[in-house]
Amino acid sequence: MGAHQAWLLAAIPAGMFVLLALFGRYLPRKGDYLGVLAIGTSFVLFFFVLGDFLHVGPQHWPIVETIQWSNIGSFHLRMGTFVDPITIVMLGVVTTVALMVNIFSIGYMKGEPRYYWYFAVLQLFVAAMLFLVMADNLLMVYMSWELVGVCSFLLIGFYWEKRSATEAAKKAFITTRVGDVGLFIGIILLWKATGTFNIQEIIQQAQAGQIGHTYLFVSVMFVFLGCMGKSAQVPFHVWLPDAMEGPTPVSALIHAATMVVAGVYLTARLLPLFEVASGALLVVTIVGLVTAILTGLMALAQTDIKKVLAYSTVGQLGFMFVALGSGRPDIAMFHLMTHAFFKSLLFLGSGSVISATHHNQEMDRLGGLWKKMPITGTTFLAGCLALSGVIPFAGFWSKDEILHATETWSGGWAFILLSFAAILTAFYTTRLFIRTFMGEPKDREVYEHTHESPLVMTLPLIFLGILTCVAGLVIWNGVGRALGFPGGITEFIFLTEPERYHFDWVLAGASIGIAGVGIFGAAWLYWGNSLEKSTKLAEWNPGLYQLLVRKFYFDDFYQAVIDRGVLGFSYIVAWFDRYVVNDTGVDGSAQITGYSGYILKYLQTGRVPNYAMGIALGVVGLAIAGLVVRG
Amino acid sequence: MVPLSNYLVLSAIIFSLGAYGVLARRNAVLILMSVELMLNAVSLNFIAFAAYLDPTKVTGAIFAIFVITVAAAEVGLALAIVIRLFRNRATSNVDEAATLKW
Numbered sequence: 001m002g003a004h005q006a007w008l009l010a011a012i013p014a015g016m017f018v019l020l021a022l023f024g025r026y027l028p029r030k031g032d033y034l035g036v037l038a039i040g041t042s043f044v045l046f047f048f049v050l051g052d053f054l055h056v057g058p059q060h061w062p063i064v065e066t067i068q069w070s071n072i073g074s075f076h077l078r079m080g081t082f083v084d085p086i087t088i089v090m091l092g093v094v095t096t097v098a099l100m101v102n103i104f105s106i107g108y109m110k111g112e113p114r115y116y117w118y119f120a121v122l123q124l125f126v127a128a129m130l131f132l133v134m135a136d137n138l139l140m141v142y143m144s145w146e147l148v149g150v151c152s153f154l155l156i157g158f159y160w161e162k163r164s165a166t167e168a169a170k171k172a173f174i175t176t177r178v179g180d181v182g183l184f185i186g187i188i189l190l191w192k193a194t195g196t197f198n199i200q201e202i203i204q205q206a207q208a209g210q211i212g213h214t215y216l217f218v219s220v221m222f223v224f225l226g227c228m229g230k231s232a233q234v235p236f237h238v239w240l241p242d243a244m245e246g247p248t249p250v251s252a253l254i255h256a257a258t259m260v261v262a263g264v265y266l267t268a269r270l271l272p273l274f275e276v277a278s279g280a281l282l283v284v285t286i287v288g289l290v291t292a293i294l295t296g297l298m299a300l301a302q303t304d305i306k307k308v309l310a311y312s313t314v315g316q317l318g319f320m321f322v323a324l325g326s327g328r329p330d331i332a333m334f335h336l337m338t339h340a341f342f343k344s345l346l347f348l349g350s351g352s353v354i355s356a357t358h359h360n361q362e363m364d365r366l367g368g369l370w371k372k373m374p375i376t377g378t379t380f381l382a383g384c385l386a387l388s389g390v391i392p393f394a395g396f397w398s399k400d401e402i403l404h405a406t407e408t409w410s411g412g413w414a415f416i417l418l419s420f421a422a423i424l425t426a427f428y429t430t431r432l433f434i435r436t437f438m439g440e441p442k443d444r445e446v447y448e449h450t451h452e453s454p455l456v457m458t459l460p461l462i463f464l465g466i467l468t469c470v471a472g473l474v475i476w477n478g479v480g481r482a483l484g485f486p487g488g489i490t491e492f493i494f495l496t497e498p499e500r501y502h503f504d505w506v507l508a509g510a511s512i513g514i515a516g517v518g519i520f521g522a523a524w525l526y527w528g529n530s531l532e533k534s535t536k537l538a539e540w541n542p543g544l545y546q547l548l549v550r551k552f553y554f555d556d557f558y559q560a561v562i563d564r565g566v567l568g569f570s571y572i573v574a575w576f577d578r579y580v581v582n583d584t585g586v587d588g589s590a591q592i593t594g595y596s597g598y599i600l601k602y603l604q605t606g607r608v609p610n611y612a613m614g615i616a617l618g619v620v621g622l623a624i625a626g627l628v629v630r631g
Numbered sequence: 632m633v634p635l636s637n638y639l640v641l642s643a644i645i646f647s648l649g650a651y652g653v654l655a656r657r658n659a660v661l662i663l664m665s666v667e668l669m670l671n672a673v674s675l676n677f678i679a680f681a682a683y684l685d686p687t688k689v690t691g692a693i694f695a696i697f698v699i700t701v702a703a704a705e706v707g708l709a710l711a712i713v714i715r716l717f718r719n720r721a722t723s724n725v726d727e728a729a730t731l732k733w
Contacts, residue, residue, distance in 0.1 A: 223704075549661045559717050600733060601733040604733045605729065605732050606729035606730060606731045606732025606733075607725070607726060607732075608662070608725045608728075609653075609654060609725060609726070610659070612653050612654055612662075613654055616650060616653075616654060
C-alpha cells in the first residue's frame with residue numbers, strides 16, 4: 001500500500017455507499033458502524049499513503065498513476081490519481097474531519113428517520129470528495145465536483161418533510177449550478193485550446209505561451225465562476241447560510257470543512273494558469289476581500305448559532321481566496337487545513353448544543369451553557385479563539401500568514417481591508433460565544449433541561465479541539481521536520497520556491513491587536529449577555545441593523561429578480577406557448593382541417609354524372625397542363 | 632394504305648361520342664354503353680399504333696384483348712348493379728340514386 005494505490009481511499013467509502021444504500025436498513029444498528037469503519041479505514045490508509053509519499057522523497061513528486069479510460073477515434077482519455085503535497089493536505093483534512101463527523105453523527109442522529117441513508121450519503125460524499133482532490137484531469141474533477149454537489153443537495157434536504165429544508169436544498173443546488181455551468185464552459189475552452197483534460201499538461205502549455213492571452217483569461221474566469229459557486233463567494237454566497245437546514249454534522253463536514261473548500265482547492269490546483277493570465281489573480285483577491293468583509297458584516301446581526309458560523313465560513317473562504325490571489329497557494333492550503341479543523345469543531349460544538357437543548361439554535365434563548373456543558377463549552381472556546389486568530393491557536397498562524405502575504409503582494413490596501421474583515425471575525429465570534437455560553441440563561445426552561453452530550457459526541461470534539469490547538473504549529477520548519485516532512489507546511493507545498501518561515505513580531509503583534517480589538521469590542525458590548533443589551537444595540541441604528549439582518553438585501557434582490565425577471569419572462573413564454581403555439585399552431589391547424597372539410601364535403605354530391613364530369617375535366621386539365629409544360 | 636391519322640381521328644370521334652354519352656345520359660344502361668364506346672376507341676388506338684409501329688410485335692393486340700376482357704367483366708358487374716338498382720328503386724335513372732353523399 002503506497003501512494004500509487006491512493007485511489008483505494010476513495011474506493012472503500014464508495015463501495016460502502018452501495019452496501020449501505022441497498023442493505024443498510026436491514027443491518028443491525030442500520031449499519032452506522034460500517035460507515036465509521038469504512039471512513040476509519042480510509043483514515044488509516046491515508047497514513048500509509050503519507051508514509052510512502054514522504055519515503056520516496058520530493059524528487060519523485062508528484063506521484064501519478066493513470067489508466068486508459070476511453071478511446072474515441074484518435075482521442076485517448078486517461079484517468080488517474082495525482083498525488084502531490086496539496087493533495088496530501090486535502091486527503092488528510094477530508095479523512096480526519098469525515099471520521100470525526102461520522103463518529104459524532106452516531107450520537108447526534110440517534111433515532112432520526114432514514115438513519116441508514118444518512119450514513120450512506122456521507123460515504124458517497126467522502127468518496128466523491130477524495131476522488132475530486134486526487135483527480136489528474138479536469139473531466140474527473142468535474143464529475144466528482146457534481147457528485148459532491150448532489151450529496152450536498154441530498155443532505156441539506158435530509159429532513160424533506162420540512163418545506164424550508166427542501167427549499168434550501170433547491171437553492172443550494174441551483175445557485176452552485178450557475179457557477180458549475182461556468183466551470184464546464186471553462187473546462188471545454190481549455191480542452192479546445194490544448195486538446196487535453198490533463199491538468200498538468202494544460203498548465204505546461206499555458207506556461208509555454210501556447211494559449212492566447214485573452215482566451216486564457218476568459219477560460220480561467222469561467223473556471224473561477226465554478227469555484228465561486230462551490231465556495232459560496234459573493235454573489236453566490238446566498239446558498240450556504242440556508243444550507244444550515246441540513247443535519248448539523250453535515251454542516252460541519254460538507255458546508256464548512258470539505259466541500260465548500262473545493263473551490264479553493266481547484267483554484268490552488270490551477271493557480272499557475274491564473275498567474276499566466278495576468279489580472280486573474282486580482283479578480284480572485286477582490287472577490288475574496290469583498291466576500292470576507294460583506295459576510296463579516298452580515299454575521300454581526302445573526303441570532304442563529306449555525307447561521308453565524310455559516311457566514312464566518314464564507315468569510316474564511318474569502319480569506320483563502322485572498323491568499324490565492326496573492327499567489328500563495330501554500331498559505332491558502334494551510335488556512336484551509338486549520339479552518340477545516342476549527343470550523344468543524346465549532347459546527348460539531350453547535351450540534352452538541354442543539355442536541356442538548358432539544359433543537360434550540362437561537363442565541364436569544366440560550367446562554368450560560370458553559371456550566372452545564374463543560375466539554376462542549378471548552379472545546380467551543382478553543383474553536384472561537386482559533387477563528388478569532390488568537391495566538392497560539394491554529395487560526396492565528398494561518399490568518400497571520402495571509403495578512404503577511406497580502407501586505408507583501410498588494411502593498412497596503414488589501415492588507416487594511418482584510419484586517420478590517422479579521423476584526424469583524426473576532427467580534428462576531430466573541431459575540432457568539434458570550435451569548436451562547438456565558439452570562440445568565442435567557443430561557444430558564446431550555447437551560448434546566450440541558451445536559452452534556454454523550455461520549456460519542458464529545459470525543460470528536462476533544463480530538464478536534466486538540467488539533468485546533470496544535471495544527472497551526474506545522475508552519476514552523478522545525479515542527480515539520482520533526483514530523484518527517486521536508487520542512488514546514490509552506491515549504492512542503494511550495495516546493496518550487498522554498499520559503500523559510502519567519503516569525504514577524506511586528507506583524508504578529510498587529511495580528512494579535514486585530515483579534516484583540518474585535519474580542520474586547522464584542523466583550524464590552526455583550527458582556528453579561530442580557531437581552532436588553534442586544535436589543536439596545538439593535539435599536540442604536542435601526543436602519544443599519546435592518547441592512548445587516550436582511551443580509552444587504554442579497555436574497556431580496558435575487559427574489560425580486562426571480563419574481564420579476566424570470567417569472568415575467570416565463571409569463572411571456574407561457575403566453576406564447578398558449579396562444580401562439582397551442583391555439584394558433586396546434587389547435588389552429590386542426591380547426592383549418594375541420595373547417596375546410598366541412599366546406600368541401602358538399603362536393604360529394606352522390607350523383608354519378610357529377611363525378612364523371614369531374615374526371616373528364618380533370619383529364620382535360622391535365623392534358624392542357626402537359627401541353628403548356630412541354631411547350 | 633390507310634394513313635395512321637385516319638384511325639386516330641376515328642378513334643377520337645368514337646371516344647368523344649362515348650364521353651358525351653357518359654356525361655349527358657341519365658339512364659344507367661346507356662351510360663354503360665357509352666363507356667363501352669370509349670373502351671373500344673382506346674382498343675382501336677392500340678391496334679392502329681401496333682400495326683404501324685412494328686407489325687411483327689403483338690403488344691398492342693394483347694392490350695386490346697385485355698381491354699375487351701376487362702370490359703366484359705365490367706359490364707357483367709355493372710349490369711348486375713343496375714338490375715339491383717331497378718329492383719329496389721324501380722328506376723334506372725342515376726340522378727335518383729344519389730343517397731351516398733354528405
